[in-house]
Amino acid sequence: MILAGLTLTQLAMIFGAAAAFATALYILKLRRRTVPVPFSKLWEKILRDKEATSLFSRLKRLMSLLVQLALLALLAFALGDPRAAATLIKGKNLVVIVDASASMQATDAAPSKNRLEAAKEEVKKVIRGLGGSDRMIIAQMDAAVTPLGPMSGDTSELERALDGIKATDARADFPRALRFATDSLRGVDNAEIVIVSDGRLGDAVDASGKVHIGDDVKLTYIPIGAGKRNVGITQFSVRRYPLDKSRYEVMLEVTNTGPEQEDVELSLYGDKTLVDLTKLRLKPGERLPRFYPNLSGASRTLEAKIQPLLDSRDELPADDRAYALLPERRRAKVLVVTPGNTYLEAALLLDEYLDVQLVTPQDYVSKVAPSGLKRDVIIFDGATPLEPPRAHAIYMDPRGPGSPVKVENEIKTPGFDRIDRKHPIVRWTALDDVNVSRGHKLVPGPGDKVVGQSDVGGAILVTGQRAGFKFVAMGFDARDSDLPLRVAWPLLLLNSINFFTDEDSQYISSFRTGDVWRVPVVTQTGQARLKVPGAKDPVLVPVHEGRAVYLGERAGFYELTGAEGAPDPPGGAPTEKASPPPGPAAVATTTSFAANLLDAEESSIEPAKELVIDGKKAGTISGFQIGVRREIWIYLLLAAILLTAIEWMTYHRRITV
Amino acid sequence: MGFLDAVLGRKGPAPSKASDDDLFDDEFQRKLDYLALVSKRVFAGRMRAERRTKKSGSGVEFADHRDYQPGDDFRYLDWSVYQRFDRLLLRLYEEEEDLAIYFICDASSSMGFGDAKKLRYAKRVCAALAYVGLANLDRVSIVSTTDKVQGRMPTTRGKARIFKAFRFLRELQPQGQTDLEDALKTFVAQNKKRGLAVLVSDLYDPAGFEKGINVLRYNKFDPFVVHVVDKAEAKPNLAGDVLLYDCETGDEREVTVTAKVLQRFEAAYGQYLTDIERFCSSKQVPYIQADVNTQFDELILRVFRRGGFLR
Numbered sequence: 001m002i003l004a005g006l007t008l009t010q011l012a013m014i015f016g017a018a019a020a021f022a023t024a025l026y027i028l029k030l031r032r033r034t035v036p037v038p039f040s041k042l043w044e045k046i047l048r049d050k051e052a053t054s055l056f057s058r059l060k061r062l063m064s065l066l067v068q069l070a071l072l073a074l075l076a077f078a079l080g081d082p083r084a085a086a087t088l089i090k091g092k093n094l095v096v097i098v099d100a101s102a103s104m105q106a107t108d109a110a111p112s113k114n115r116l117e118a119a120k121e122e123v124k125k126v127i128r129g130l131g132g133s134d135r136m137i138i139a140q141m142d143a144a145v146t147p148l149g150p151m152s153g154d155t156s157e158l159e160r161a162l163d164g165i166k167a168t169d170a171r172a173d174f175p176r177a178l179r180f181a182t183d184s185l186r187g188v189d190n191a192e193i194v195i196v197s198d199g200r201l202g203d204a205v206d207a208s209g210k211v212h213i214g215d216d217v218k219l220t221y222i223p224i225g226a227g228k229r230n231v232g233i234t235q236f237s238v239r240r241y242p243l244d245k246s247r248y249e250v251m252l253e254v255t256n257t258g259p260e261q262e263d264v265e266l267s268l269y270g271d272k273t274l275v276d277l278t279k280l281r282l283k284p285g286e287r288l289p290r291f292y293p294n295l296s297g298a299s300r301t302l303e304a305k306i307q308p309l310l311d312s313r314d315e316l317p318a319d320d321r322a323y324a325l326l327p328e329r330r331r332a333k334v335l336v337v338t339p340g341n342t343y344l345e346a347a348l349l350l351d352e353y354l355d356v357q358l359v360t361p362q363d364y365v366s367k368v369a370p371s372g373l374k375r376d377v378i379i380f381d382g383a384t385p386l387e388p389p390r391a392h393a394i395y396m397d398p399r400g401p402g403s404p405v406k407v408e409n410e411i412k413t414p415g416f417d418r419i420d421r422k423h424p425i426v427r428w429t430a431l432d433d434v435n436v437s438r439g440h441k442l443v444p445g446p447g448d449k450v451v452g453q454s455d456v457g458g459a460i461l462v463t464g465q466r467a468g469f470k471f472v473a474m475g476f477d478a479r480d481s482d483l484p485l486r487v488a489w490p491l492l493l494l495n496s497i498n499f500f501t502d503e504d505s506q507y508i509s510s511f512r513t514g515d516v517w518r519v520p521v522v523t524q525t526g527q528a529r530l531k532v533p534g535a536k537d538p539v540l541v542p543v544h545e546g547r548a549v550y551l552g553e554r555a556g557f558y559e560l561t562g563a564e565g566a567p568d569p570p571g572g573a574p575t576e577k578a579s580p581p582p583g584p585a586a587v588a589t590t591t592s593f594a595a596n597l598l599d600a601e602e603s604s605i606e607p608a609k610e611l612v613i614d615g616k617k618a619g620t621i622s623g624f625q626i627g628v629r630r631e632i633w634i635y636l637l638l639a640a641i642l643l644t645a646i647e648w649m650t651y652h653r654r655i656t657v
Numbered sequence: 658m659g660f661l662d663a664v665l666g667r668k669g670p671a672p673s674k675a676s677d678d679d680l681f682d683d684e685f686q687r688k689l690d691y692l693a694l695v696s697k698r699v700f701a702g703r704m705r706a707e708r709r710t711k712k713s714g715s716g717v718e719f720a721d722h723r724d725y726q727p728g729d730d731f732r733y734l735d736w737s738v739y740q741r742f743d744r745l746l747l748r749l750y751e752e753e754e755d756l757a758i759y760f761i762c763d764a765s766s767s768m769g770f771g772d773a774k775k776l777r778y779a780k781r782v783c784a785a786l787a788y789v790g791l792a793n794l795d796r797v798s799i800v801s802t803t804d805k806v807q808g809r810m811p812t813t814r815g816k817a818r819i820f821k822a823f824r825f826l827r828e829l830q831p832q833g834q835t836d837l838e839d840a841l842k843t844f845v846a847q848n849k850k851r852g853l854a855v856l857v858s859d860l861y862d863p864a865g866f867e868k869g870i871n872v873l874r875y876n877k878f879d880p881f882v883v884h885v886v887d888k889a890e891a892k893p894n895l896a897g898d899v900l901l902y903d904c905e906t907g908d909e910r911e912v913t914v915t916a917k918v919l920q921r922f923e924a925a926y927g928q929y930l931t932d933i934e935r936f937c938s939s940k941q942v943p944y945i946q947a948d949v950n951t952q953f954d955e956l957i958l959r960v961f962r963r964g965g966f967l968r
Contacts, residue, residue, distance in 0.1 A: 032900040032911055038770035038890055039861035040903035040910060042929060046921050047910050 005081030005633075015076040019069055026065050064647065071643045078636035083132055091133025093151070093188045095181040096123055099197030099224075100142045100165055101172035102318040102513075102597050106198070106605045108227025115225045116167045119196040122222050126194065126621060127158045132632075137184060138162055141177040141197070143170035143514035143553050151184075168553035169318050169595075170514030171602045172197070175206035178213065178613065185217055192218040195618060198225040199608025202601065212614050221611040221618030229258035231282060231306055232319030232603035235289070236596055238302050238326055238509040245353055248326055250292040252304050256282035257604040263309040268292065271301055279309065287600070300326050301557060301594070302509075319603045323557055323594035324509040331355040332501050333374070335391075337364045338381035343484035344396075347493045354497065377497050382477060392470045392500035394493070397440070397477040404464065404471045406443035411457030414439045414476065418453040425463065425472060425495040426451055429488035436460070436483075439476030463499075472496045510594035513555055518547040521591055523562030531559040533595075552595045560591040680780055681823045688954045689785055689819070693792040722746040757798070757812065757852025758790045759878070761844060762829065764801040764808075766905045767861040768885070769831020775885045778949040779857045780826040782883055785957045786855060787822045791815055798848070799825055802840035802858075803833030806847065834905040835862045837869020845876040854878040857947075859885050860933055863906060867936055874940060882937055882944045883960070884930075891926040892919065 006014070037043065098119055109118035123138065130136060135153050138161050140146045148161035178193070185191035193213065195201075199221070204211040213219055235253035240246075256262050261283050268276040275295070282288055302324040308314040333355045338344060348356045357375075359368055361383035369385065379394040384402040398407055416431040431452060441458040444450055452461030460475035483489050511517045521528045521543055528548045529538040533556025541550045541560075548560055597603075611618040725734060725745035735748045760783045768776040783799060790797045791814065799810040799822055810825040837858070844854075854873045860866035860882075873880040895914040902909045912918065930946065937944035947956050 032898045034900040034902060034909075035893075035895055036770070036904045037893065037901050038767040038859070038904055039863075040901060040906065040908050041861075041863055042925050043901060043910060043912065043922065046918055046925060047912055 001082055003080040003082055006079050008080070011076050011080045014079065015073060018072045018076065022068050022072060023065065026068065064650075067643060067647050071640050071647070074636045074640040074643065078633040078640070080633075082632045082636075091131060091135060091153075092190045092192055093185060094126075094134065094136040094192045094194055095184050096126065096136060096138045096194045096196060097141045097145075097177045097181055098123060098138060098162070098165055099172055099195070099201070100140045100167050101197075101200075102167070102169045102599070102602045103171075103198055103200050103316060103605050104224070105167045105318040106225055106227055106230070106316045108225050108315045108605070114167070115198055116165065119222070119224045120162055120165065122224065122621075123162055123194075123196055124159060127155050127162070130155060130158075138165075139177065139180060140165045141172050141174070142168040143173055144551055145173065145177045145180040147180070147184075167318075168513070169555040169597045170553040171597075171599050172201055173514075174201035175204050175211050178204050178211040179206075182211070182213055182217065191216060192220060194220045194222065194621065195611060196222045196224060197611075198605065199223055199611055200602065200604060200606075201608075201611070204613045210614055213616055219611075219613060219616055219618040220621050222621050223607055223609060223611075225605065225607040227313075227315040228606040229260055229262065229313040230316045230319070230603055230605045231256045231258070231262050231264050231308065231312070231314050232316060232600075233304055233306060233322040233596075234287065234319070234598055234600040234603060236304055236322035236324055236510065236598060238324040240326060245351070247294055247296045250295060250302060250304075250324075251289065252292075252322065253287055253289045254280060254282065254306060255287045255600050255603060256284060257600065257606075258313075259284050259606075262312040262314070264306045264312060264314070265309055266290065267305045267307070269301075269303040269305070270295075270297060272303070275302075280306075300592075302326065316603060316605050318555070319597050319599075321555065322510070322596045322598060323555060324596075325557065325592055325594045326509065332376040332497060333357070334497065335359065335364075335368065335375040335378045336381065337361055337368075337378060337383050337385075339383070341381050341479070343478060343489065344379070344381055344493075347484075347490035350490050351494055351497075377500050379493075388466055388469075390467075390469065393472075394496050395471060395473040397475065398442075398473055399440075403473070404466050405445060405448065405462050405473050407475070408441040408443055408458070410438055411441050411454065411460075412438055414454035414457045414460050416452045416461070417455040420449065420451045423449065423451045423463070424499050425492060426461075427491075427495055429491045429495070430486070431483075431488055431492075434481055434483050434486065434488070436476050436481040438480055442473055442475040470500050472499070510596045510598075511552055512599075513552050513595050513597050514599075516549060516551050517593075517595075518544075518549055519560055519591060519593060520546055521548045521560050521562040522546070523548075525562075528560055528562040531561070533557060555596050557592060557594050560593070562591075680777060680827060681784055685781065685784075689788040692785055692954060692957050693789055693816075719748060719750060721749045723749060756790075757796045757848075757850045758787075759844070759848060759852060759854045760787055760797070760799040761841070761854055761856045761858070762799060762801045762826070763803075763835065763837075763856075763858030763860075763885075764829045764831055765803045765833055765835040765861070766831050767835060767859055770890070770904055771887070773831055774949045775859055775887050776829065776831050778947065778953065779883075779885050780829060781953045782885075782947060782956060783855075783857055784819070784822055784826055785953060786960065788816070788819045789957070791819055791822075796850075796852070797822070800844055801829050802837070802844065804836035805833075805840050806843045807833070809847070812850075836864055837862045837866060838864060838872055841869050841872040845872060845878065851877045852879065853881055855881045855883060857883045857885060859887075861905070866933060870937070870940070870942060874942070880942050882933075882942055883947050883956075884933060884944065885947045885949065886930065887949045891923045893922070895919070 003011070098116075100116060104114065104116040104119065106115050107113070109115045112118035112121060127136065130153060133153070135151045136158055137151045138148045138158060140148060148164055149157060152158055181193045185193065232255055233252060234255040235251065237252070238248055238250045240248045250268065254264065254266060261281065263279065263281050266278045266280055267274060276292060278290070280288060304322045306314070306320050314320060331353050334348065334357070336344060336348070336356060336358045337360070338358065339360055345356075345358065348354055364383070364385065369387070369389070375389075375391045377394065378389045378391050379396070380398065381396045384395060384398045384400050386400070386402040388402065388404065393404075395403060398404070414436050416434055419426055419431055439454075439457070439460050442460060442462045444459055444462045445464060448462050448464030450459040450462050453459050462473045462475075464471055478484050478489065483492075523543050526543055527540045528543050530541045530548065530550060531538045533554050538561070541548045543549070543562065548562070552558070722735060722738065723746065725747050729747050733748050735746050738744060738746045762779050762783050764776060768779060787797050787799060794814055796812045796814050797818075798812040801807040801809075808825065808829065810822060813821060835858075837856075837860075856870065856873070862869060870880055870882065898911070898913050900909055900911055934944055934946070936942075945956070945960055
């Protein structure tokens, strides 16, 4: 036993002073109050009886004093904060990882609201059972790991931290959480990792390999939840048709992750208006895809929702909704500098969202270029300007010093022998057997990308960036090939234009929660404001290389606002609209996007009964009982209070007086 | 008692001396008139002359015979008896006279205990009964006693003298110890004319209440006990360690008052009242218990009903 508070000498002094004071008060208390009576004879018999017990009375009075002195001794001892030497040295060090992933929103943990609330209750029990020397840190585990405070033994501080945990719509990054826990407990005695979760965590393996938990670290698992029945939307995607961007198609998948057959009602909303309503019956474990082709209309926001019917049950609400956003259509201004090319003009007519203007090379040099009018894309057909334009450009058979790439010797019958098929400008095209009579070898600059290359000559299709503007250079005249007779011709052109304007057919209609998103945004401050679904105030997110970087954990529609400055990028974000400018130098732009859980693994809510990590089975929690604390001073104080109560009661019942 | 008094162990305040200015107010006097009327109705048809004392003398109604003693008035010899039995016997007649009523008001300190409720009540009872007596043309006298006769209102008659009684009673203040025996011995020595002796007291006599009453009995007074009682005294507001002192004798006793002690005290007090009542009953002494919380006129009516006061 050691004293962690005051020293023994100090305690003795305090006790001595207090005891002297109490004794003085006690003596004072014994000085009787004088009271007149009209006829003392009546009291005589009673007093005679009392005298018979006076010795006992004196003893009882002495006992009363002794009780008070014992009370003071207890309080003085409590001031010393006595502790068992063993507990002082060997307090436990705990890292409590609370799962806040989407599956913890399951409502099968009655009487708690959901699994997360039940998990909090379990952790509170552990906190209240902490010993005097025990220390704990609580960490929220979702797509990231967030420690909610320092290592502490203060129960109120820990409970406050625990209350700050909120469920997310993302899956848990279990390996990262374990690495955090093992790192936190490195070199610490009596280490223990407590995982409070439903156990749907996957393997503890990440890019660095398996997470290894040391033999000296105790692993404990508190399982939460009991339900299994759930139906969720596990896929949801929307896209515009590449050649008819006024129409779009929706693909979604509904999965029954439970062990029983479920009936659900699937609703699809476009701009909050019901577009489709379907009743579905899903067998246990069934994945049911649904496809909505040829949808049209002005809808921008799309939302799918499922609802259980009749006796069906759906215990996880987090995966019952999915959101998507269609890219906003706007006309791209395309300037075609050509002496005349029917094939080119015809191909551009296919996209009604292109605002095409034709000029001759002479007019371009004399009129258009000096005017400085902005264009999204300029196509140079057999003509290459000396000054590179301040716009994205397609060069067809470039020549001369104005060419973005060096043009070398002519090559005979080049072909697309090697194609970078992943590049967006060649998507859905078949260029392998295109016959070209002649062309020129293009020499790409540093950072340029060769998309098409001929084995006989060299690069014939190159993309790159000059002065912040993209370009596509084609080393031959289309009319010297059979390319204009193929479907690939308009696709190549439109892909290139979309590549410039970011109106890619691979537009992401929704992000996935739990991933780090990189959303294009224009800002001069290096930060952007992000309005998160369900949050009142926007959060500031960093912007790196023109993209806002954010780890999203909430499903729903987001709004990202930045400040735009000159020069005005022509393409910009996929769905961008101009807001009233905040100042003359900057224009605020708002980008909207959607995010979804869409994770079949996370939708499988059946809790794991046990947890095995790196071949080590997690044990059950033990040694933490509510109300059993290991600080002795608390018990001393309680004993003092009890003694006070007894003394008070006996005094007022005239037992110890 | 203040905190400082408690700490320093000072004694509590002396028994209060409440003002008696409003003791016999108009309301009181109106009630007296009513009581006088009621008393007349109760005793209607009975003439005062019918009252008889035990004293034999020159009345008209034969009472008894006794042997002749030298010096006796020859006129009362019963010559008929002498003729028949040859014995000289004297005829005794019941003497008819005015009834003398003495009100003995205990004015000891115990009567003034607390806010002197008992003494005030005793004064009112004395005044009321005196008024009834005066209204019936009896000879009324009031004396106040402690351990001696403290004051005396001489014998008087007639309703108009009630104010004299008021004045006397109003001036009574609680003081001194109770010693009924000594005080009443003095009283009987001072009052040769026997009569009704109404003792109005709390009977808190350390020497014993019986002795005082017996003094009256043995001296051929007709004692009538009005026992003034304050029931609140049975339940004193005491708790904890206290030092009790007798407001008359000053005797001190330490006591720890608990609920049990209070219960036992209440029982002892009840026993004390019972003892008094039993004693009076056994000695055929009319006894009335006068609770200070009872309206005094109610008490007077009870006195009338009890009988023995007006004969």
